[in-house]
Amino acid sequence: xxxxxxxxxxxxxxxxxxxxxxxxxxxxxxxxxxxxxxxxxxxxxxxxxxxxxxxxxxxxxxxxxxxxxxxxxxxxxxxxxxxxxxxxxxxxxxxxxxxxxxxxxxxxxxxxxxxxxxxxxxxxxxxxxxxxxxxxxxxxxxxxxxxxxxxxxxxxxxxxxxxxxxxxxxxxxxxxxxxxxxxxxxxxxxxxxxxxxxxxxxxxxxxxxxxxxxxxxxxxxxxxxxxxxxxxxxxxxxxxxxxxxxxxxxxxxxxxxxxxxxxxxxxxxxxxxxxxxxxxxxxxxxxxxxxxxx
Amino acid sequence: xxxxxxxxxxxxxxxxxxxxxxxxxxxxxxxxxxxxxxxxxxxxxxxxxxxxxxxxxxxxxxxxxxxxxxxxxxxxxxxxxxxxxxxxxxxxxxxxxxxxxxxxxxxxxxxxxxxxxxxxxxxxxxxxxxxxxxxxxxxxxxxxxxxxxxxxxxxxxxxxxxxxxxxxxxxxxxxxxxxxxxxxxxxxxxxxxxxxxxxxxxxxxxxxxxxxxxxxxxxxxxxxxxxxxxxxxxxxxxxxxxxxxxxxxxxxxxxxxxxxxxxxxxxxxxxxxxxxxxxxxxxxxxxxxxxxxx
Numbered sequence: 001x002x003x004x005x006x007x008x009x010x011x012x013x014x015x016x017x018x019x020x021x022x023x024x025x026x027x028x029x030x031x032x033x034x035x036x037x038x039x040x041x042x043x044x045x046x047x048x049x050x051x052x053x054x055x056x057x058x059x060x061x062x063x064x065x066x067x068x069x070x071x072x073x074x075x076x077x078x079x080x081x082x083x084x085x086x087x088x089x090x091x092x093x094x095x096x097x098x099x100x101x102x103x104x105x106x107x108x109x110x111x112x113x114x115x116x117x118x119x120x121x122x123x124x125x126x127x128x129x130x131x132x133x134x135x136x137x138x139x140x141x142x143x144x145x146x147x148x149x150x151x152x153x154x155x156x157x158x159x160x161x162x163x164x165x166x167x168x169x170x171x172x173x174x175x176x177x178x179x180x181x182x183x184x185x186x187x188x189x190x191x192x193x194x195x196x197x198x199x200x201x202x203x204x205x206x207x208x209x210x211x212x213x214x215x216x217x218x219x220x221x222x223x224x225x226x227x228x229x230x231x232x233x234x235x236x237x238x239x240x241x242x243x244x245x246x247x248x249x250x251x252x253x254x255x256x257x258x259x260x261x262x263x264x265x266x267x268x269x270x271x272x273x274x275x276x277x278x279x280x281x282x283x284x285x286x287x288x289x290x291x292x293x294x
Numbered sequence: 295x296x297x298x299x300x301x302x303x304x305x306x307x308x309x310x311x312x313x314x315x316x317x318x319x320x321x322x323x324x325x326x327x328x329x330x331x332x333x334x335x336x337x338x339x340x341x342x343x344x345x346x347x348x349x350x351x352x353x354x355x356x357x358x359x360x361x362x363x364x365x366x367x368x369x370x371x372x373x374x375x376x377x378x379x380x381x382x383x384x385x386x387x388x389x390x391x392x393x394x395x396x397x398x399x400x401x402x403x404x405x406x407x408x409x410x411x412x413x414x415x416x417x418x419x420x421x422x423x424x425x426x427x428x429x430x431x432x433x434x435x436x437x438x439x440x441x442x443x444x445x446x447x448x449x450x451x452x453x454x455x456x457x458x459x460x461x462x463x464x465x466x467x468x469x470x471x472x473x474x475x476x477x478x479x480x481x482x483x484x485x486x487x488x489x490x491x492x493x494x495x496x497x498x499x500x501x502x503x504x505x506x507x508x509x510x511x512x513x514x515x516x517x518x519x520x521x522x523x524x525x526x527x528x529x530x531x532x533x534x535x536x537x538x539x540x541x542x543x544x545x546x547x548x549x550x551x552x553x554x555x556x557x558x559x560x561x562x563x564x565x566x567x568x569x570x571x572x573x574x575x576x577x578x579x580x581x582x583x584x585x586x587x588x
């Protein structure tokens with residue numbers, strides 16, 4: 001369990017300006033009891049989170065992750081996080097991580113039932129070794145997410161654009177994928193459009209154009225996907241967002257699931273239909289995603 | 295915080311038979327740190343729960359609650375709980391509760407990330423005072439749940455029949471109801487049928503027939519609703535389950551939200567349209583629901 005720890009954060013208001021928030025952090029062992037049973041994160045999945053990749057002690061894409069945390073908090077009527085405080089907590093944790101790949105998670109919970117403030121913490125731990133899956137790729141199945149494309153806008157209380165702690169369905173979808181002999185899943189809307197994976201964004205290639213499902217409130221805007229788009233655009237490729245019918249999936253010239261810790265995994269098959277795999281581009285993407293970025 | 299505590303349960307396999315499980319319980323103060331940050335209940339809302347009403351130290355409807363806990367666990371691929379062990383934990387907690395109304399929650403989490411076993415505990419606390427709302431009733435608004443009636447059967451990974459810890463949407467729906475000046479919400483399917491409330495079941499009266507939306511996998515089978523149906527049937531009323539179009543709601547002769555702790559609350563208005571309120575029957579229902587039942 002070496003290298004696994006958490007910093008409990010005593011949250012301060014969003015507008016508090018200080019040069020040093022270190023006295024608001026309390027470091028605890030990841031295995032030690034730290035949360036009470038009254039925690040609404042645990043009772044209700046009521047809170048928001050982010051997972052940040054860390055490479056050789058450098059936390060990647062911190063600003064987009066913090067912005068998304070604040071966005072999720074707003075959608076869930078949680079107090080706006082003080083991003084300077086969170087940034088220092090991330091830096092504080094990252095400084096204690098050694099070489100290699102790690103993961104820092106940010107968690108902002110509604111707090112203890114009937115309590116006065118949210119509960120906030122970051123965790124730090126070594127990342128699993130994803131080198132094989134980055135080379136080998138993933139087989140995916142498509143799974144109905146139950147919502148039509150218009151649900152997010154029509155019913156904001158469904159929190160479809162927020163990265164909440166209520167991930168039981170995402171976890172169940174991964175188990176269903178494994179049951180079907182696949183590694184991962186792609187969610188489809190009930191009206192037949194491609195959405196995202198349970199814990200990753202999807203990027204498809206058609207010729208020299210790369211496309212990802214439009215983040216219209218029902219899909220999380222992927223921080224890693226944004227990084228990949230920057231890289232591809234710099235290489236002269238055309239990148240964009242679109243409504244993608246599920247029937248387009250098997251027609252793609254290549255496809256990837258991208259996420260903050262596993263990074264880019266080529267999709268080798270969708271529902272048992274093989275997809276072409278671009279080994280060189282995939283390796284390039286992962287080399288780029290492993291380079292220090294802010 | 296008097297009377298608030300938890301029993302941490304060291305879960306044993308479902309088929310272990312023992313007369314006494316007391317050595318598998320560890321009592322902790324509800325406010326004390328008891329859970330690690332690696333808990334998947336807190337990171338992913340990954341687990342299942344039940345809320346049980348307790349009246350003068352008697353836990354109500356324990357068997358239906360335990361059966362639903364086991365059902366939820368099955369749907370979530372969690373190890374089947376040992377119901378004798380859970381029953382003893384409930385009895386052990388209830389015995390420490392004084393007179394008046396309390397609530398015992400059962401929580402079965404997938405456990406610590408990469409850990410070997412689920413984490414399990416029960417909490418015990420005094421209930422909020424719901425006497426006023428039982429008399430006064432609740433104003434409700436209807437909110438789109440985003441799923442059509444067929445989603446539960448078509449996509450079991452949506453876990454629609456399980457009472458999971460991923461309740462962020464249910465909590466957001468209650469906040470939306472409050473924003474609209476109401477006390478509670480009724481979820482509608484995207485194809486226009488009545489489902490349930492975020493934390494309660496719905497019972498409607500049309501003449502001498504009482505009807506509740508059919509628990510078809512997409513709706514939790516309410517333990518309190520079952521109790522109310524027993525009572526009503528014994529009084530000679532006709533009770534049943536149906537598909538109920540949302541357009542039928544304002545036509546009801548009376549309606550109630552029923553749940554384990556708040557018990558029966560008459561609905562006084564749906565989307566600002568007043569509904570007739572049966573004060574005498576509501577009082578009878580609550581008197582019955584407060585009497586000791588197993």
